[in-house]
Each structure stands twice: as structure tokens, then as C-alpha cells.
Amino acid sequence: MPPHDPRPPPPLVIPDFVLRVEDLSHPGASIFFDCVKPREALKLAVEASYTWLYTSLTAPTNVKTITLVLRPFDGVAYTLGTHEMKEINFSLDWIKKSEARARDEILGVLVHEVVHCYQYNAQGTCPGGLVEGIADFVRLHADLAPPHWRPKATEKWDAGYDATAYFLDWIEKRCGEGTIRKLNGSMKDSKYRVDLFEDVTGESVNSLYALYCEHLERKSSGEISHS
Incomplete structure (x- = not known):
């Protein structure tokens, strides 16, 4: 049995978050800001990814920045980017369509997309x-x-x-x-x-x-x- 390491596990690495809104007049933008605080929502999504896919010792540290882009388009959301820089595009039209349960839908979609930033494939x-x-x-x-x-x-x-x-x-x-x-x-x-x-x-x-x-x-x- 290896000796017990008294040191606490390393803290989870939370990346920098960047928010870009391409149409502030869109009703989906107002719904988004009424329902969530962007940094807290993204941090929750990162922590969910760590919790269910990693431990504090195995969580990847390569993601340095996650940029969330809110803009009108058909569909829901998608993620792209490099090993270190990720970008999530989230449809303002979908947020408007989901107004009746907007907070849970926004958080759920963000969790799904942030997983794509971290999961192995x-x-x-x-x-x-x-x-x-x-x-x-x-x-x-x-x-x-x-x-x-x-x-x-x-x-x-x-x-x-x-x-x-x-x-x-x-x-x-x-x-x-x-x-x-x-x-x-x-x-x-x-x-x-x-x-x-x-x-x-x-x-x-x-x-x-x-x-x-x-x-x-x-x-x-x-x-x-x-x-």
C-alpha cells in the first residue's frame, strides 16, 4: 500500500470565461441574463464535467479559455476550438423558444457543451x-x-x-x-x-x-x- 499523502488534492482548474453577445436586442439575450449569471453558470458546468468524468487528480488542465457566444441561429448549440481555447455557440432563438423553463434549459445546454470541452474522444x-x-x-x-x-x-x-x-x-x-x-x-x-x-x-x-x-x-x- 502506498504511503498516505497528507497533502490536499490540487484545486480544480477553472478556465477564464469570455462572453460575447452578438444581438443584445434579441429577446433571448434578455431571458439569458434574467435567468443566469454567466460566470456562475459556466463554472457550474465545468464542475459538473469534473465531478462525473474525472477526479481532482485526473481532471485535465489544458483548457485555458471558454468563450460563450450568444447569437441567433437555427438549432441549439455547438462547441469548437483548439486544445486550449474552446468556443461554445448558443442559439438565442433556442433560449427564446425555451422561455417557459429557460434557466434549467440554459444550464443544461451549457453543461452538455462544456463536457465537449473536456471529455476524451x-x-x-x-x-x-x-x-x-x-x-x-x-x-x-x-x-x-x-x-x-x-x-x-x-x-x-x-x-x-x-x-x-x-x-x-x-x-x-x-x-x-x-x-x-x-x-x-x-x-x-x-x-x-x-x-x-x-x-x-x-x-x-x-x-x-x-x-x-x-x-x-x-x-x-x-x-x-x-x-
């Missing part, structure tokens, strides 16, 4: 559905899931977004807290292999998904009531 080879599923897994565990989200069986386990998020959540409950953190960590330095799931859980992803779909069917039939 197997050097760009991870299936897009798993990338998006992990981002929504963190959103789910941050208690920011939209009210319409429900666990559901889809044709493929990596259909993405909330469908894959609930599958990952089921794996986390089945295999123990920290399982998805390990899965994310396994994609840091190597190309994607479907066997990564077996390495982390001891079971193939196809076997896990078959069990998950069976679980959903039994729950739907009333045979089981717990999640």
Missing part, C-alpha cells in the same frame, strides 16, 4: 453517439434533464444524446459509481475499440445493451418498478 475516433451520450449523461447527473427525457430502447446503443445517456446511467448503476468516468478515461490516449466497454465493465457493450433493453421491457410491463 479516443483521439477523434469515438462514435459521435457515444460522445453526445456522455455529454447528456453528465447533464442527467447534474439534475438538468428536460422533462421530456425518458429511458428508451433504440435500434443502436449509440443512438446518442439522452437515449445513450440513460443507457450509460444504467451501466453506472449496474457496475458501480465511476464506471463512466473510467470509460471516458480509457479514451484518453488510445483509438476507440468497442472492447473498451468490456475492459471497463467485464461485459461487451452488445450484451449490456441487450440486458438494458430487457430491463426497460420488464419495467414497461410493470414487472419491476425501480429505475
